[in-house]
Amino acid sequence: MNFPSKTIENAVEQLSRFPGIGKKTALRMTLFLLKDKPELVHQMTQAMEDLKTKVKYCSNCGNVSDADICSICTSVNRNKKLICVVKDFQDIISIENTGQYTGMYHVLGGVISPIDGIGPEEINIDTLLKRVEADGVEELVFALSATMEGDTTAFYISRKLEHTQVKISAISRGIAVGGELEYADEITLGRSILNRVPYSSGR
Amino acid sequence: MNFPSKTIENAVEQLSRFPGIGKKTALRMTLFLLKDKPELVHQMTQAMEDLKTKVKYCSNCGNVSDADICSICTSVNRNKKLICVVKDFQDIISIENTGQYTGMYHVLGGVISPIDGIGPEEINIDTLLKRVEADGVEELVFALSATMEGDTTAFYISRKLEHTQVKISAISRGIAVGGELEYADEITLGRSILNRVPYSSGR
Numbered sequence: 001m002n003f004p005s006k007t008i009e010n011a012v013e014q015l016s017r018f019p020g021i022g023k024k025t026a027l028r029m030t031l032f033l034l035k036d037k038p039e040l041v042h043q044m045t046q047a048m049e050d051l052k053t054k055v056k057y058c059s060n061c062g063n064v065s066d067a068d069i070c071s072i073c074t075s076v077n078r079n080k081k082l083i084c085v086v087k088d089f090q091d092i093i094s095i096e097n098t099g100q101y102t103g104m105y106h107v108l109g110g111v112i113s114p115i116d117g118i119g120p121e122e123i124n125i126d127t128l129l130k131r132v133e134a135d136g137v138e139e140l141v142f143a144l145s146a147t148m149e150g151d152t153t154a155f156y157i158s159r160k161l162e163h164t165q166v167k168i169s170a171i172s173r174g175i176a177v178g179g180e181l182e183y184a185d186e187i188t189l190g191r192s193i194l195n196r197v198p199y200s201s202g203r
Numbered sequence: 204m205n206f207p208s209k210t211i212e213n214a215v216e217q218l219s220r221f222p223g224i225g226k227k228t229a230l231r232m233t234l235f236l237l238k239d240k241p242e243l244v245h246q247m248t249q250a251m252e253d254l255k256t257k258v259k260y261c262s263n264c265g266n267v268s269d270a271d272i273c274s275i276c277t278s279v280n281r282n283k284k285l286i287c288v289v290k291d292f293q294d295i296i297s298i299e300n301t302g303q304y305t306g307m308y309h310v311l312g313g314v315i316s317p318i319d320g321i322g323p324e325e326i327n328i329d330t331l332l333k334r335v336e337a338d339g340v341e342e343l344v345f346a347l348s349a350t351m352e353g354d355t356t357a358f359y360i361s362r363k364l365e366h367t368q369v370k371i372s373a374i375s376r377g378i379a380v381g382g383e384l385e386y387a388d389e390i391t392l393g394r395s396i397l398n399r400v401p402y403s404s405g406r
Contacts, residue, residue, distance in 0.1 A: 002299050004292065005269045007250075007257045014250040017243075018232045029221045030254065031293050034267070038255040040220075045248035047210075047217040051233065052241040054210045064237070066208045089207065090234050096205050 001027070008034070057089075060131070062107030062124055064089045072096075072105060079103045081138040085128065085157065087111055087150070091143060103141070106131065111149040112156055120156055129160055142170040172197075204230070211237070260292075263334070265310030265327055267292045275299075275308060282306045284341040288331065288360065290314055290353070294346060306344070309334065314352040315359055323359055332363055345373040375400075 001023060003009035008030055016026035033041050057063070058070035065071065072078060072092075082103030086092060092105050110123040131137065140161070144150035158168050174192035175184050184192075204226060206212040211233055219229035236244050260266070261273035268274065275281060275295075285306030289295060295308050313326040334340065343364070347353035361371050377395035378387050387395075 002296070004267050004273055004275070004295060004299075005258055007253050007269060008267060011250045011254050014247040017247065019235050020228065020231065025223065027296070028223065032222055033251055033254050034258060041251060041255050044217040044220065045251050047214045048236055048244060048248050050210050051214050051236050052244050055208055055237060064207050064211060066210055070207055072207070092207060093205070093230070096207075 061105050062089065062109060062127075063092055063105055077102070080135055082141070083128070083131065083137050083139070084141045084143050085154075086143050087145065095143060103139075108144075108153065111144060111147075111153040113149045113152075123153075125157060125160070128157065132161065132164070132166055137166060139167040139169060142168070144170075146173060264308050265292065265312060265330075266295050266308055280305070283338055285344070286331070286334065286340050286342075287344045287346050288357075289346050290348065298346060306342075311347075311356065314347060314350075314356040316352045316355075326356075328360060328363070331360065335364065335367070335369055340369060342370040342372065345371070347373075349376060 001012075003012065011030045011033070012023060012026045014026075015021060015029050016023050018026075021029075054066065056065050056068060058065045058073055059068055060073045061070060063070040063072060067074075079102055083106050084095065084101060084103055085106050085108060086095070087108055087110065089107050092107070095101050095105075106124070106128045108123045108125065108128070110118055112118060112120055112123065132140070140157070142150075142154040142157075144154055154170065161168065172195060173188060174195065175181065175188065181189065204215075206215065214233045214236070215226060215229045218224060218232050219226050221229075224232075257269065259268050259271060261268045261276055262271055263276045264273060266273040266275060270277075282305055287298065287304060287306055287308050288311060289298070289308060290311055290313065292310050295310070298304050298308075309327070309331045311326045311328065311331070313321055315321060315323055315326065335343070343360070345353075345357040345360075347357055357373065364371065375398060376391060377398065378384065378391065384392065
């Protein structure tokens, strides 16, 4: 693409760094900014810069937060005896949006992956084990990806808690709600049969 | 959607102002920025702010430009006797990307639309007529939308040049290259028959 101005070319270049945003969409975004009011463009860039200066990470669970302790950890309405273990803070956003979970979270910040040089010490497992002991946690729920790395991480943590009374569970895998059997992959379908649940017509 | 931080919520809100960007894409963009290096985020916001401070409009044709006169108007390789009349500077980007046009441009900045209170004085018609006279222009090509407003604007300008020798043309309308006849709308198909061109197997 040819651009009539280096400034426009540069803006298109920069905006197409966003994941899933190609040159054409970046050009449409650039033309929108060109016609937008300067104060509104400034509001947008300020909101983007704020992400780098104002967002903190909760010192308890690792979630993103505006304060030192996040709103989930300070909430009095949540079950402090139940911790959901996730890889990344965006997993928390996904789970929170289901409205089905009322416990706490713990962000590992990664999963064990020897091939990438990530061992148990590189992710927040120690702090999790300390929380489990200090807060008298009764159940851990693993919400990690069903990959070799996710499974290894869950296995490592469960071994570390073997001597305790903590109940350990994992989110269920199976056919998506509304999903067709014939389009499901064999591993998922196989697991959904192994992990079958009692039938209840009310659900 | 619930967000763990007001700062993140604000960034998602701001980024979803872009045309065609919904809340989910804006969240993905926000998470990308959260993980991006601060200096790279700053480069991006700077490029966006530059659009409001550095981009100028060519005093000759109205195209966007980094200088007072745009690169098309200063080019020695372009035909100064041919002017393509467009509504907006982004039309120039589209036409330039075809690589098929080597003349000059004139940006009207709008089209005549009495219902929106836009008369011939509100758009850059006077400067176009002056250019036609001053530069000894031989041909005008209208590249305006095939709407009532676009047609009215072309008609108004052509009447203003009735007494001159300037040749006036318009971009051709017809079935898109690779388009199927059965999916073409009747107006386009009708026009493509009226404006039929001599058959040439070489094209």
